[in-house]
Amino acid sequence: MDVQLKILRYNPEKDTEPYFQDFTVKGVSNDWRLLDVLQEIKWQQDGTLTFRYSCAHGICGSDGMKVNGKNRLACSLLLKDINTKKTIVVEPLPSLPIIKDLVVDMTSFFSKYEVVKPYLINATPPPQNGERLQSNEDAEKLFESAKCILCACCTTSCPSTWTNENYLGPAAMLKAYRFVYDTRDDAANERLDILDTPDGIWRCHTIFNCIEACPKEINLTWHFSQLKKRISSREM
Amino acid sequence: MIKTFDVVIVGAGGAGLRAAVEIPKEYSCAVISKVFPPRSHTGTAQGGVCAALGNMEEDSWENHAFDTVKGSDYLGDQDSIDVMCQDAIRAIIELEHMGMPFSRNEKGQIAQRKFGGHTKPADKNDPYTKRVPVMRSCYSADRTGHVMLQTLFENSIKNQVTFFSEYFATDLIVEDGVCKGVVAMDIATSEITVFQAKAVLFATGGYGRVFRITSNAHAGTGDGMALVYRAGLPLEDMEFFQFHPTGLWKLGILVSEAARGEGGILKNKDGERFMERYAPTVKDLAPRDMVSRAIITEIREGRGVKGSDGTDYVYLDLTHLGKEVIDEKLPEITGFARTYLGVEPTTDPIPIQPTAHYAMGGIPTNVDCEVLKNEKGDIVKGLYAAGECACVSVHGGNRLGTNSLLDLVVFGRRGGKAIADFLKDAKFHEISESAADRTRNVIESIMENKGTEKISNLRTELQNNMMELCGIFRNEQDLRRMIEILRDLRERAKNVFLQDKGRVFNTELIGALELHNLLDTAEATVFSAYARQESRGAHTREDFTSRNDAEWMKHSFAFMKDGGVPELKYKPVTITRYQPMERKY
Structure with a gap:
């Protein structure tokens, strides 16, 4: 079968503003990934089409983009899950500056990630010859948040991010959860202080876009409700 | 433009980040990577990382070392293997202390499970005749590589490592046996930078993209190896490339050996558990080279299943494990089967075929990650390599599952330590635009x-x-x-x-x-x-x-030459305790 695409193009060396370009790819089948279609265009039709990709199976988080209005990883989206009778509209992730075509500038995304102190903090020296003990139940409480691949699909899908560029956003706050609820970590309060600020977790208005956008099916909003509850119940 | 750092690390996967964390604060250190660090291919490793912690049953690092030697088909250097397996225990505990989230046993220790080729003696008095699978692989569901990479990235942020992300290394500057730096291009602008450094460590990963069916990311194009090779330095044991037995049919996406560690079974089109014929003792948990050959043999003899694309596959059957085990222990890989093949692993077997997976060969180094400039073992001053791009050689002719992640953290750290030592009286070398x-x-x-x-x-x-x-x-x-x-x-x-x-x-x-x-x-x-x-x-x-031990117990060293025919030289294998034996499982 054939598919039609409309892809947002922008080359800062030539264009004053982004525009849509139409492409047709022939001979595809519905088990193709959208990434396969984009690569077919790049490799056989238009070598200038620019997008990031690497692992091609939803682990590295490189190829987040907006497809028919929703943030998706191009490598985790199969044609059978898209209405291919209509033109597929592909755009870069929203709200981040475009570098070229579907490639966005991730600088602000990663700097927000760093704000929440995304590393284990524990002043007590660990046992000399063994691990810090943790029950499997406690360990598994972290697993869903630890699945995050930092693809930015969630953060750039969030209307609160669109209206306030300083908002920490879902990905950074999920990383905060991953350490706040780690029984081995000492710095929950420090991180909760960071979340409990005007550009922090209260800007989450439970819109659920992040959950819809997450390619790893993480229930982000549930994690944020836990953090909100924990902040509210802290002693004054 | 020239930028100057005491150390430049090329590659930000497990080995590069572990090395970066090890560089003392008083030295300037830059990490160059063609992708953002958490996009590195380490993140796709699934099943686990082995260390003889003995958390589930009795085990010893010597057991691990023997398995690694035997798994390597006796091509691995036994001194290096001892270093890795002995240090494994400390290395895994250290990762836990760094914050890596592991699955746990009922005592709250790191949980461990079985993995291909990892065994212990059935009878202590007769250690080598009969060996049975042992629970040695430390894991975090089937996302072990992902959480390891995240943990190391987190620790590099804690240590304020300087990253040059989306910089593509184009040249290695080695003159008169001394490394002076690297050249790299900023992908965003095409600007070329000369990185002058006292020490350079390559941690650039593998080159699986040289094959059609591969588990490797598109980024796995052997960049570091090629730079070294073009600089007139050798590449070691490049003929040894591992095909992982269970790649998702057509796509090559990895389906972890953990699936078999948890009890998954390979079956041919007749539903026969064919590994019983090839490895009667360990069956489906035989090392990867043997299982991949077994699968291709089944297919060649007409017992494969013909796929719609004309290629053949066999089945990986997990259905008997039950939904609970599958969802808890193998969520990621069963998700791949659903997403990419539309197969429900709790009720149907997964179509699989071998997939190009891992380079045992690479840039030759000694146990301190110093790059060798020849088969005699002389080193290039100031040049280091670790991880898949390097060949120490701990994997020899065939790597055991889980030993890749282990290699990254053990030798990444050793490389960092060796560089810190070297910097105490190292100098910058003159370098021009x-x-x-x-x-x-x-x-x-x-x-x-x-x-x-x-x-x-x-x-x-x-x-x-x-x-x-x-x-x-x-x-x-x-x-x-x-x-x-x-x-x-x-x-x-x-x-x-x-x-x-x-x-x-x-x-x-x-x-x-x-x-x-x-x-x-x-x-x-x-x-x-x-x-x-x-x-x-x-x-x-x-x-x-x-196998021809009389003539071929030696490592290949390939040197690039004009005319497209490399010169091959050879270095003997280091044997300490284990004389070559027939390799049966």
């Missing part, structure tokens, strides 16, 4: 080429032919053909045409540079394979079917 001339010339010639060849077509031809002619089974005739094809592809690669003439994020240009790297690593692979007239580990010659 002209060090970038070679890179500028290469890029200019690619950009201005008015040729007719498409990069993607050349790459596809290379990948298809490497798969057919230099894959799991090899013979002289096929390898000769591959040598001819390579020669042709090299000529045609001089004649590529780029549509993208811009300087901003020119990924077409990167594709052209990566193609050169793939061709160079393929060259070292094919010629080393052609020369090695025996079958050992992952290198299987149909015309030389047995």
Whole structure:
């Protein structure tokens, strides 16, 4: 079968503003990934089409983009899950500056990630010859948040991010959860202080876009409700 | 532009980040990576990382070392293997202390499970005759590599490591046996920077993209290996490339050995558990080279299933494990089966075929990650390598599952330590802007080429032919053909045409540079394979079917030469405690 695409193009060396370009790819089948279609265009039709990709199976988080209005990883989206009778509209992730075509500038995304102190903090020296003990139940409480691949699909899908560029956003706050609820970590309060600020977790208005956008099916909003509850119940 | 750092690390996967964390604060350290660090291929590792912690049952690092030696088909250097397996215990505990989230046992310790080739003696008084699978693989569901990479990235942020993300390394500056720095291009602007450094560590990963069916990311194009090779330095044991037995059919996406560690079974089209015939004791948990050969043998003898694309597959059956075990222990890989093949692993077996997975060979180093400039063991001052791009050699002819993640953290740290030692009285070497001339010339010639060849077509031809002619089974005739094809592809690669003439994020240009790297690593692979007239580990010659210890207990060192035919030299294998034995499981 054939598919039609409309892809947002922008080359800062030539264009004053982004525009849509139409492409047709022939001979595809519905088990193709959208990434396969984009690569077919790049490799056989238009070598200038620019997008990031690497692992091609939803682990590295490189190829987040907006497809028919929703943030998706191009490598985790199969044609059978898209209405291919209509033109597929592909755009870069929203709200981040475009570098070229579907490639966005991730600088602000990663700097927000760093704000929440995304590393284990524990002043007590660990046992000399063994691990810090943790029950499997406690360990598994972290697993869903630890699945995050930092693809930015969630953060750039969030209307609160669109209206306030300083908002920490879902990905950074999920990383905060991953350490706040780690029984081995000492710095929950420090991180909760960071979340409990005007550009922090209260800007989450439970819109659920992040959950819809997450390619790893993480229930982000549930994690944020836990953090909100924990902040509210802290002693004054 | 020239930038100056005490240390430059190229590659930000497990080995590069672990090394970066080890560099003392008083030294300046830059990490260059062609992708953002958490996008590195370490993240795709699934099943676990082995260390004889003995958390589930009695075990010892010596057991681990023997398994690794035997798994390597006796090509691994036994002194290096001892270093790795002994240090494994400390290394895994250290990762836990760094914050890595592990699955846990009922005592709250790191949980461990079985993995291919990892065994212990059935009878302590007779350690080598009969060995049974042991729970040695430490894991975090089936996302072990992902959480390890995240943890190391987190710790590098804690340590305020300086990253140059989306910088593509184009040249290594080695003069008179001394490393002076590297040249790299900022992908966003095409600006070329000379990184002057007292010490350089390569942690650039593998080159699985040289094959058509591979578990490797598109980034796995052997960049570091090719840079070293072009600098006149050798590549070691490149004929040993591991095919993982269970890649998702057609796509090659990895389905972890953990699936078999948890009890999954391989079946042919008749529903027979065929591994019972190939490895009667450990069955489905035999090492990867043996299982991959077994699968191809089943297919060749007509017991595979013909797929819609004309290729054959066999089944990985998890249905008997039950939904709970599958959802808890193997969520990621069963998700892949659902997403990409539409198969429900709780009720239906998963179609799988072997997939090009891991380079045992690479940049030769000693146990302190110092790069060797020849087969005599002399080193290049100031140049280090660790991880998949390096060859210590701990994996020899065939790597055991989980030992790759272990290699990253053990040798990443050792590389960092060795560099910290070296820096105590190391100096910068004079380097000029002209060090970038070679890179500028290469890029200019690619950009201005008015040729007719498409990069993607050349790459596809290379990948298809490497798969057919230099894959799991090899013979002289096929390898000769591959040598001819390579020669042709090299000529045609001089004649590529780029549509993208811009300087901003020119990924077409990167594709052209990566193609050169793939061709160079393929060259070292094919010629080393052609020369090695025996079958050992992952290198299987149909015309030389047995292992030949009398002539071939040695490592291949391939040196690039003008004219497209590398010079091959050999270095003896280091044997300490374990004399070669027949390899039965």
